[in-house]
Amino acid sequence: MSTRPLLTLIAVVSADGFISTGTGVPWRLPRDQEHFRSITRGHWLLLGRRTYEEMLGWFKDHHPLVLTRSMGYVPACGERVSNVEEALRLAGAGGAQELIVCGGGDAYAAAMPHADRLILTHVNANLKSGVPFPKVDPILWQMTEREDFPPDAMHEFGMRFAKYARRSPPAAQL
Template sequence: MISLLFAASRNNVIGYQNGMPWHLPQDLKFFKEKTTGNTIIMGRKTLESMNGPLPKRRNVVLTRNKDFALDGVEIIHDLSDVERWNEAHPEKEYFIIGGGEIYEQALPIADRIYITRIDEEFPGDTFAPDFDEAAWELTEKEKGIKNEKNPYDYYFLQYDRKN
């Protein structure tokens, strides 16, 4: 299963200046719970924004740069590799975790979308992909906990592609 995983504001911002314009520890916890023990696929800039590969995950970087190499990271140059892995191991979940260009490329092959939808507007330079909600079914919706550390209203949404 190929899944997109991202947090997005009401105005569809997912990033600003190679970072996130908000701090939501509950979303980071959700991300960790979903991805630990799984394969995460990201662009080079996303990897750089995280200061290196994440522990307890297979870290894969999709890049056009044929010379890019980093310890602890598997390099691919085409999403067809992910499609092949998915065909060979359909029981596994492969998480596309950014950035914006990678989400756009992966949307046509995705089976699932996890969105932490933050009910706030933020300035940004990277945006979530637009998707036709008619082609997807909202299968889960959970309101996140709002408190002093998580100061926004937000929802954990799961969309599954309709067959």
């Protein structure tokens, strides 16, 4: 019998709510890269097809699930899924305790209603347009941890690591 894994969204979000201007992460933030790697190491990941292809070669000890509408898509590693519910079932059947959504925008939007927690890096920079991250409604989400970092020689922009917990179970579990 499988149990539903915890569903976590991890993202880097600009001060004005965007994750990208179209492709890739628009900042070079070594502290955040290490933070991302330490959290996702060894986990099952859910990624949209474009994000998966941008990260191809990066998956060493991960089990990637690629969210795509293309029924014929065969990922180089990992498995294809057509929706978040399928990804949760597959990860649960595989013994995963947690499934981490790593982007892009469509994957975050599809996963947000099912999410249990968020791990966000808030960057003190504005992108002005691009791919938005879903709104974090304070009625639904409570910040549980926060760590702030000012700009420094390695980081042009200040940032904040923040963790959020859903105040009540996701609608999909009710």
